[in-house]
Amino acid sequence: MALLDLANPTRFMTLTGRILPWLWAVTAIVLGTGLYLALFVAPADYQQGETVKIMFIHVPAAWLSMFGYGMMATSALGTLVWRHPLADVAARAVAPIGASFTLMALVTGSLWGKPMWGTWWEWDARMTSVLILFLMYLGLIALWNAIEDPIKAGRVGAVLILVGSVNLPIIKFSVDWWNTLHQPASVFRMGGSTIAPSMLYPLLICAVGATLLFIALSLMAMRNEILRRRIRALRLVAAASPAGASA
Amino acid sequence: MMGTLGPHAGFILAAYGVTIVIVLALVGWILLDGRMLRGQLADLEARGIRRRSARKAADHPTGTR
Numbered sequence: 513m514a515l516l517d518l519a520n521p522t523r524f525m526t527l528t529g530r531i532l533p534w535l536w537a538v539t540a541i542v543l544g545t546g547l548y549l550a551l552f553v554a555p556a557d558y559q560q561g562e563t564v565k566i567m568f569i570h571v572p573a574a575w576l577s578m579f580g581y582g583m584m585a586t587s588a589l590g591t592l593v594w595r596h597p598l599a600d601v602a603a604r605a606v607a608p609i610g611a612s613f614t615l616m617a618l619v620t621g622s623l624w625g626k627p628m629w630g631t632w633w634e635w636d637a638r639m640t641s642v643l644i645l646f647l648m649y650l651g652l653i654a655l656w657n658a659i660e661d662p663i664k665a666g667r668v669g670a671v672l673i674l675v676g677s678v679n680l681p682i683i684k685f686s687v688d689w690w691n692t693l694h695q696p697a698s699v700f701r702m703g704g705s706t707i708a709p710s711m712l713y714p715l716l717i718c719a720v721g722a723t724l725l726f727i728a729l730s731l732m733a734m735r736n737e738i739l740r741r742r743i744r745a746l747r748l749v750a751a752a753s754p755a756g757a758s759a
Numbered sequence: 760m761m762g763t764l765g766p767h768a769g770f771i772l773a774a775y776g777v778t779i780v781i782v783l784a785l786v787g788w789i790l791l792d793g794r795m796l797r798g799q800l801a802d803l804e805a806r807g808i809r810r811r812s813a814r815k816a817a818d819h820p821t822g823t824r
């Protein structure tokens with residue numbers, strides 16, 4: 513099946529209906545393995561002690577908060593440039609999932625920060641830019657719900673998503689550009705990771721598992737969004753022909 | 760397990776607890792939303808309101824569309 517065939521919502525529904533059970537099984541195995549290694553095999557950090565275990569959920573959640581918005585920015589391009597029928601569906605479906613993972617990153621970061629830094633929150637560039645990301649997710653969800661016409665809502669939302677995507681490099685490089693309490697990158701950096709392999713591999717497995725979870729949830733939410741649009745279209749048909757509605 | 764997590768066990772357990780709650784809430788919301796939408800779609804189709812492609816398929820059950 514060509515990739516372009518997925519532009520057809522009916523084919524998308526059929527394909528994802530087949531893929532999702534397998535995707536959930538692989539997600540459970542990978543995430544389960546990652547969490548087992550993180551909780552029972554990875555050693556305590558020499559500075560953080562056992563509190564480092566929070567990093568195995570905080571870091572993947574933080575990565576996926578940006579991954580989600582990156583997916584939405586790609587979808588926004590698909591909506592505005594190619595008018596891809598599933599692009600807007602994808603953006604709307606991913607937004608609440610991205611917001612949830614961003615909330616997860618903020619809360620787990622705060623729960624790590626209190627014992628390690630002595631504060632729940634600091635208005636430093638990294639934390640503030642992630643909070644702005646969370647507010648942007650919520651703003652987009654509110655905007656889509658405020659405009660009744662899904663095509664118009666999709667285009668307005670796509671413009672706002674692209675404007676907001678300027679926040680992604682700010683989040684990524686905030687720890688390099690400004691003097692922040694948040695530590696600089698320690699996994700993906702020039703010169704290689706600074707994390708010991710005994711912690712790095714469980715972290716990477718947790719991140720792959722969390723990414724699979726994010727994708728599985730996104731596909732399910734996209735299927736729901738397609739159904740929502742079908743229902744809206746059918747209701748419009750019913751409203752236009754009352755005789756047909758009562759048949 | 761509390762004993763092996765050191766002096767900050769409460770923070771570690773709270774972080775995992777919040778994560779589990781958020782993920783379960785997300786999964787539950789998506790499943791319930793899907794179930795509700797499928798119910799609404801089935802209701803509309805039961806009233807004879809169908810998409811054009813579904814009507815064509817019903818008119819040509821052999822699959823020759």
